[in-house]
Each structure stands twice: as structure tokens, then as C-alpha cells.
Amino acid sequence: MTEIYTGRGFSQYDAFRALVAACENVGLDSRGARLIRLGENALYRLASAPVVVRIARSVDLLPDVRREVAVANWLSAAGFPSVQLWPDCPQATVHDGRVVTFWRHVDTDGPAPGFVDLAVMLKELHGLAKPVDLVLPLFDPLARVEDRLDCAFTVADEDLGFLRQRVKDLYAEYIALDFALPTGHIHGDGHKGNLLRTTGGNVIMLDFEAFAWGPREWDLCTGVGIPFRGFRWVSPEEYAQAVDAYGFDITEWPGFHTLRRIREITMTTWLMQNVDLSPDIRAEFDHRMASLRHDVLPRSWRPF
Template sequence: MALMAACHDVGLDSRDAVPLRVGENILFRLASAPVVVRIARSVDLLSDVRKEVAIARWLEAVDFPGVKLLSDHPQALIEEGRVVTFWQHVDSDGPSPGFRDLAVMLKELHALPKPVDLVLPLFDPLGRVEDRLDCAQSISEGDIEFLRRRVKELYAEYNALEFALPAGHIHGDAHKGNLLRRTDGNVILLDFERFAFGPREWDLSTAIGVPFQGFRWLDDEEYAQAVDAYGFGIAEWPGLHTLRRIREITMTTWLMQNVEHGQDVRAEFDRRIASLRHEVLPRAWRPF
């Protein structure tokens, strides 16, 4: 098992490790030390993981409030066909971070000067979707074909967008689930795997625009507070319609990878596919 092998290689004890999350990555909290072990699905993601390690080191060097790597340990180890990294566990407490917290975090992140020696890939909003479709199991051919057509349409729409903000480094997967409130009350940012060079509107759409316009997960007052915190009204920008539809595809195909994990996941995937065929808002999707 990748967890046991990686921990053995770096001198950590993996016994009684507790799974924290199964998604794009599998996360374990070690019982023997305040360490989180993050295991990527495939060795094909090695370049993304190495980029994430570089991002984490940059953000720690400039004292940005982000999750930190476990110091003095090797990173991006390849074990059992997977890529493993080690992170400092963060104790959390208090109210969950809100949409305004996320807007504040993104404003600070986007304002950072990027090191000249840190090379980021160009942002591809649907980069992993086609790979997910190629590897899909237990999904009907009709659903796969529908998603492939939608991906093609959305690439064309995205390439025709006129962005209002200057491009730069972006988080790439900015949502409230990637924030954590520490026991001292401060909020930190997690998950740097999707970092890229691209439109800042993408981060704002996933953080605020899509939750507001597509799902109504925040009300008008919360949206206004988030806009005031960042300084840009993403819901008033015409391109949000396209970015919302792209985000819906990425959310749906991410969930598609886990349909064998339970009937509740399968039911939610089926709900999302059905709603994607109809432009009825807000979407009645269950967060995962």
C-alpha cells in the first residue's frame, strides 16, 4: 500500500492512520504524529504534485496563510504507482470560513508577486475532464457522449471570452472547502495542485460567482460582502455564464470517478447529469 511504503521510506509510522477524504487525492491523518499524508490517484499526476510542492514552498517563504509541507522530509515520492506528499496537520476550530473569507484570501493571493523561477502551466479549465471520461466506468455511453459534446462546446466558448481582469497566477480550485480555520481563528488556504497561469475570473467564478448564480449557496448580502472584499463583481461579468457551465462539468466528472463508492454518490451523479441537460437555475445539487 502506498501509505505504508511512503511512511516507511521517510521514517514515519502509518499504523492506525485515519482517512480524512477520498476525492482527487486520498488524505490520511497519521495517529503517530501531526502529519497528513496526501496520495495522488496516479503517477501521471507527478508533474502537478511537484508543482504543488513548489507552490507550497513559495507561499511559506512569503508568509502567506497556506497549509505547509512537512519540513525536512522528501516530497512527491512514487509508491505503488501513486505520488505521495507529507503535510503539517492543522487543528481547526470555530465557525467555518465563509465566502467573504475566500474573497479576502484570493485578493491577497493574486496580489503576491510570483517568483521569476516558478514556471506555471497555462490554465486549462477542462484539462482533466477528458481523461476522466476516457477512464469512466459504470457510466452509460449516452451520458459520456453528452459530456464529450458539452466539453467541445465549452472549449469554443471559453476561447472566445474577453476577460476583464489581468491574467496571472490562480489557485485553480478556489472554493470554501479549500479553506480551514485554525484554532487561533486565522484562516488558511489548502490544495495547490491546480495552480496555473490564467484568468483571475476563474478563481472568482468558482469561489463566488458559481455558488451565487448557479446554486444560491450564498444570498445577496453575502455576495455583496464578497464582492466588496475582492473588488470585482463576477456575477455582473458576461463571461460567468460560460465559466459556470465549465465548472458544472468539472464538478460532475469529478464525482463520476467515485460512483462506485456508494448509492448516494451514484444518485447525485445521476441528478447532476439530468440537470445539465436543462438550463434551470439554481441547480439542486448536493455538495460533496
Template sequence: MSKSPTAQSFSQQDAQRAFVAACEHAGLDSRGALPIRIGENALYRLASAPVVVRIARSADLLPDVQKEVGVARWLAEAGFPSVRLFPDCPQATVYDGRVVTFWRYEASEGPAPGFIDAAAMLRKLHDVVKPMDLLLPLFDPLARVEGRLDSATTIAEEDIAFLRQRIKDLYAEYSTLDFALPAGHIHGDGHKNNLLRRPDGKVIMLDFESFAWGPREWDLCTGFGLPFRGFGWMVPEEYAQAVDAYGFDIAAWPGFHTIRRIREVTMTTWLMQNVDHGPEVRAEFDRRVASLRHDVLPRVWQPF
């Protein structure tokens, strides 16, 4: 049985084919484009226009990408500070088994946004009124993890078995959580690396593929709870400022450590997809799995 693009490797060559076809269809010149990164998606910046082309790794992700386009249009209409779709281009179209979208290129300048920026932006996002006709999926904290494990072909069986059991245990824990905040629309991946500071100093939000209807606590854990309590990337004073910026102390909430451990699994299996891209990625994946077996904080993980 042939594998879908989800279960196949997603190399630069795979992304390039979809990229060239999409640009040709949109009437854009793909020559000289700069590859920005390849991970969950591949990103290219055009040399011929202020456009970033985003390629999702599988046609199976079409509903997620269509949702992302809808969210981008809503936030633009609401005047929310976020990246915009590039006008007059076909959006969420499938080429060579991958889903492609076109975004307006935004230059960055000045200090990179930090954890306090993330907290403030999440507060602003959660306060925006969602239109009734924009339907969001119910949040599943481990939605893509099983598929990643099913697709893994170069990971030790004992690591796969450990992660599968971890998922089962965490789903059970998650189902018993008593959330303190009202549910609503969430970014789903609202960390500081999904923010950008423009040359005019304004911070904008990026990456809407994980948007969902769910617990706001998830966004707060991702944005500043996990960096503080899980990784020690923030000093207490900075964390206190982030709490003030949002208005809720996520690390003091009793369910925090369940959310933290779920987030660690999603981060680890995200990296797992790219272990064949280099020995440093493989080494970091092995380090993360080893640390998950022993719940000692702070984690000593390298960012990718």
C-alpha cells in the first residue's frame, strides 16, 4: 500500500516541486526564491515579489489550511496585528500532494519579541470577538502525534512504544482537568517565535494552523508557563511581568504540569519528523526522549 504524503519524508525536493507548480499557477516568478525553513511546513521567500509561499507537508492537511486562511481573513478584518494573506492568489490549493498558501512578506527589525510580548499578544487575541460563521475545530492537544509516530521509520521501537504509552496516559490525565478559564478560540502554538517585530516596532502574530476552540490555559502554557517552569528560560521577574500582561498565573494552576508534559510530547514528536536531516537533530531527539522518561526540571533542550 502506498503511503500518503503525511507518511512520506518531506524533503526540500518535495517542497520545491509543489512550490514551483503553485507559483506558476499564481503567475508568480519562483526564480531566485530563498528557502526559509522546512519543518512542519516549508517556507520560501520570493525574490520577485514581497511574498512568502508556505507548503504544508500533506494534502491531508487541506482542512487545517483552509481554516488557517479563514482565521487570517477574520483577523485582518478585525484589525488584529497579524500576518496577512497575499491578495489575488489562489489559497489553500493542492499541488503535487501538498497544500500551498501565499502570504505577505513582513520584514523584521529591532529586538525579537519576547515572552512578555507573547503574553500581551495572547491577551489581545483572546479578547477579539470571533465571528459566528467561522467554525473552529475542537482542540485536541495531541492531534498530530499519533500520525507522526505511525510515520516514523527510523526511530527505535522502544522509543515509539514509550511515546505511545505516554500519549495514552496524558490523554487520561487531560480528560480529568478542571480548567479555570472559559474556553474560547486559541492560537494553539502561541510562543514568541510565532511573533515578529516589524521595522516600525509593531509586533504581529504568525502561523494560524493550530487555531482551535479550546482551553486558554494551553496558550498560556505555551507562551510563558512552559518557558518559565519547564525550561528555565525566564527569570521570576520576567515571568511575573508576563503574568501581569495576560492576567493569569498559569504555573500556579493545578493542571499546569499535565499541559506542560503534553506540550513536551508535541515538541518532541515535531522534531522527530526531521531526525534524518542531520546528526544534531537526531541527537536532540534522543536527548528529549531520555529526559521525558525522568520528570526532572528544568529540561535542558536545544531549540530547533
């Protein structure tokens, strides 16, 4: 369920400038680096070393990136199967107005991790004891949405008005929810696209920038509940196996549809940032807006 967009002031050229400066600063060779993805962050694979350079779009994200580094160090020390930082290298450094981190490249092979793998990983993650000195922010389910709406200069006022009212209504619903699971640390963006299967066959987790203190229901809703009930990307059999693996059926919890609709808003406003890049993206955004106005499941949304 990964959505990709290019934010204002964060082009491939911007990312590459930061890459060159950051690599020069730590003594790595950026020549021949290959762009893996340009989305919420830019990811480059170096040709000179087994390193992935991750570039956050703005210096405003420095606290988030520092937290991600702290989480990665904790998970590594705890023996949790996760992506590793590149050792003996300054992390969360600022170059050309961007925040840069360095990670070990992971060679992948075999079938991509599935929803059952994700349920197993979330169960293990939620069961870890968080260090007392690791301070996590309280989870905000609609973080960054208001900023996206403020920057949506080519989206119809009617659509923006609808989205702003929906955000207001969903915040009120979210505050009133009675959560069934214990509050604790959550991944925050725990979908199966944030898992990798290594050449040794092990599944590892990555992307910790949304890590927070909040309801475990959010990770289950994002990871398995919405793909099953919202999009029918999961067969009933596989979903049942995922429920057994974690031990909780998120779709039977009364607050599920509130979290589902919150996630749909974050997905739609994420895509909204790219509506001017292609007619296909504009058409998909319009399709999502129409379906948000008519809450009929399953959704037939295309991932970008």
C-alpha cells in the first residue's frame, strides 16, 4: 500500500546535491549512485559500497530522522530483525537543507513477504521492551495532512473543503475511540512494503520514521485490516492466518472503520501532492475523492 509522491522543493536534482555533499563529508564515493526511489524520502544505492543513502526532504524533519536512528539502534541491540545503519558513520547530518542517513544495503531474494509475515513481525515488535530513555512522540494519525492541504494549490476548492471537514470529523471520532489493545510503541506505517526477505530467507523490517507511542490497532489496521476489508488484496484464508499469527482480529473491533477512513485520507492526500505530474495520477486522485464521498467497500484504488 505504498504511495509515492514528490514534495514541493524536493526534486531528483535536490536529492542528488545532498547525496554528493553527504558522501563527501563521510568519505564515501557517490559516483555511479543509483536512485532507488524518490518519494517521501530519496533513496540512493551507492556503487562504491553496499550502502543505501536515505535523504529526507527537509531540515524540518531532523527530529524525526534522529528518532528513526535511535529506534534503529534499539532494534539492532535487541536482536530484532531490522535494517541496519551503516557503522562508524555520522547519522542524521544536514546537507543542502536535507537530512541524510546511511544504511546497509540488503540483498533480497525469494518471494516477497506477505501479510502473515507482517503479522508475525508486528507481534514481535509490539512485544519488545522499549528502553526508558527512548522518547517517542504521541501518535498523530493525521500528521502532515493539514500541511499537504495548505500546499495543494491546483486542487479544487470543493475537494479541499471536503477533505478539511473530513479531517475535523475523523479527529473527533478518533479521540472518542475505546481501544482494545494496550497502548505502546508502534511502527506507524506498518505495511508489508516495509518488509524485505533477505537472500538467507529471513524477513526484516525497515522505515522507522513514523515510529510513535500509540494504539497497536493502528499498525494492524494499516498492515492487514485495510488490505483485507478495504481493498480485498488479501484472501480470507491468508487474513485468517494473519489474525492467528497476531492474535487479534482488527476488523471485528468497533473502531476499525474510523481508522480505515483516517488511513484513506492520508493515502489520498499523499497522492494529491503529485496530481500535476501526470493525467493518470490526476485521474486516480479524482477517483479516490469520488469514492471517499461514497463509502462503499471494497475500494478499487490503484497504488502509485
